[in-house]
Amino acid sequence: MELLGTTTIFLLICISCLLLAATWRSTSQKGKQPPGPITLPLVGNILQLNPWNLPESLKKLSEKYGPVFTIYLGPQKVVVLHGYDAVKEALIDQADDFSGRGNLPLLKKLFQGTGIVTSNGETWKQLRRFTLTTLRDFGMGKKSIEERIQEEAHFLVERIRSMHEQPFNPGNFLVHAVSNIICSIVFGDRFDYQDKKFLTLIELLDENNRLQNSLHTQEKGNSHSKFTVETLSRSTLDLFLAGTGTTSITLRHGFLILQKYPEIVEKIQKEIDSVIGRDRSPCMADRSQMPYTDAVVHEIQRFIDFLPLNVPRTVIKDTKFRDYFIPKDTMIFPMLSPVLHDGKEFPNPEKFDPGHFLNANGTFKKSDYFMPFSAGKRICAGEGLARMELFIFFTAILQNFTLKPVVDHKDIDISPLVSTLANMPRPYEVSFIPR
Template sequence: MELLGAATVVFLVCIACLLSFAAWRGRSVKGKMPPGPAPLPILGNVLQVKPKNLAQTLQKLSEEYGPLFTVHLGSDPVVVLHGYDVVKEALIDHADEFSARGHMPIGDRANNGSGIVFSNNEEWVQIRRFALSTLRNFGMGKRSIEERIQEETDYLLEEINKTEGTPFDPTFMLSCAVSNVICSIVFGKRCDYKDKKFLALISNMNNIFEMMNSHWGQEKEHHNSSFHMKNLINSAFDLFIAGTETTSTTIRYGLLLLLKYPKIQEKVQEEIDRVVGQSRKPCVADRTQMPYTDAVIHEIQRFISLLPLSLPHTVTRDTCFREYVIPKGTTVFPSLSSVLHDGKEFPNPNEFNPGHFLNENGTFRKSEFFMPFSAGKRICPGEGLARMELFLFMGTILQNFTLKPVVNPQELSITPTLSGTGNVPPAYQLCALPR
């Protein structure tokens, strides 16, 4: 009986392997998919692809298979776009074909395919257009949003002052500050940093359902419309998550880099003192007069490559791309880190150097390779808000405080603790000394 059972297991495994291999061969022949390492049945390319360091793994594979290649995550094929030329060609030149959001289990679980980030087709077009229009109506890109951010900097400075120069972890207060900008837009008011509901919202984003304004539900009877209660709630959820975590994490990583390189911090403060002084707050209009500070913020975003593979895309139909055919529904990973760390555009790309965004005469240097917000139709709708927040929050902090590490700067690690779908800075503490 034991031999019979073992034989049955072996037989079933063989059948599964054959079916998986046949499916892979069928896809390869039918779709003329880009080249890539041969996958194991069921397991795919588990031996070649390391989830904990996905971006670097794909970098190595691109050296062997070129800028366009296929890997298998389990039995599912994923097409990887590696390098500026192929990313631009797909996301911008072939925007219609590559604009759909790829499958993400967390998106299905949290939003069930609704909202802004995870939705597709006409529903996504309507909701994205509505979100952009609403953000503009609330003042994105205008002085009213700038004033909301400047107001929040006062509360952030107050919290930092409470530390009285002693070591602290900036994670929580930065999240609160950035979240409050979104709160003021979505909910119409900011929250106190000690507010229990706000604390719960920060620690568990699901509480957004409790704070949602019920007036948005007055479209709820139109069942065929994209503007029903669940979709609007999930859209607000997306705005809150995307508008909090990405910006606050970027600032937190940026402060760590300035602790690591105090000379760069000094040069930013010299420019702030020269252009803004101490009698008023930094404003967005100052940015054109502060090329070094602008270059530092750009270099922070470039260097950390917060979302190295963006979020997954998928092709909306069988797509002829270069000499290949990518079947409808195939997941696509645009490697943003491969663009942001391009060695020809940014010499020594693994070094933190604001000179990557400066001309020889000290003026700011623009680069088409600067894609931290992705590109094409799925570019982050909050890019303008995020750029404003990064400049105003970081500028105001450095105007008022000199940041000191609690260890020798040479001992500080700037290696991300997670380097798969997102790069998160290691935990650290700093001392903020009033200037």
């Protein structure tokens, strides 16, 4: 039995080596592959990477192999793009070639490959076009959706006021407020924060996975249509997951950061009082007159680096990139972390500094390196909505409240809880003191 086990392992290793050699021969004939570390059979480069902080592992590899290199996650080949120039050239200059969605098991489990986030080919094109058109019809980018955000900001402020200055974790409040914006778009109305149906919707979004399997009807007979109950309901779920989670987490992380820097809050509130006052709601037209507040919101998004690896892509055809050949369907990691933390564009990038987005005269400074929503064909469909929500919610809350930490502000740790896919804020409580 022991001999049989040894033989089996030996055969597996031989087969793996043959497969790797065959892959290398077939691709090397077409062009040079991006460099990378030596891979082991079956496991690839997994033993050389830190799974709990993959971005840091990839940063070290980029220092050795350059801005374009290859790794293997088990048998899965991945080309990593590290740095602004490489990411920009791929996602913007060669946008069509890099427009496929990578197939990570976790993303597949969450999104099933049928919605706007993870679908590919003609399905993705039709769903994205339909989603953008529908969101515009429902008011995204128009005055009507801004008014909905202003209304929700009012409800959020009143809910915070009901806490009577007691310290609490604002996470649920922020999730409910942001979710209500999506609800108002998709369902045409918001929910009361205590509504049981609404709370169930928030807590059990994943339950949609179970329901998907029972919703196949007559659509199966129409092989040409991409608008099935499954794809449309999955796209709706995508909007909730992406539109609720990212924005609410950014807000939650932002208020943690602002507790550490009371002087920044004072400057924001001074600008709010000067431009808006205390009696009317903030609106997007105010943003152009509030460069400091705008810079703070941008710096929060840059600093937290929410999706350090970006959402994976694939090349949709055999692609020449720089001097390299990348075979069709190769997974791509167009990393956002080295772009948002580029030391030349953002001096002292590990420091939270609104000055990263301010000119010497105090006006707002745009940066091509600011791409928390990714870039190119797969840029976040809800970018415009998220920008409106972040500015109005941050401004409305700081218009009405000052933040009081439960610990000395100097002791607050604002560094993210690092994970492979998303950086999360550390748990905290804070008191909101009426101004």
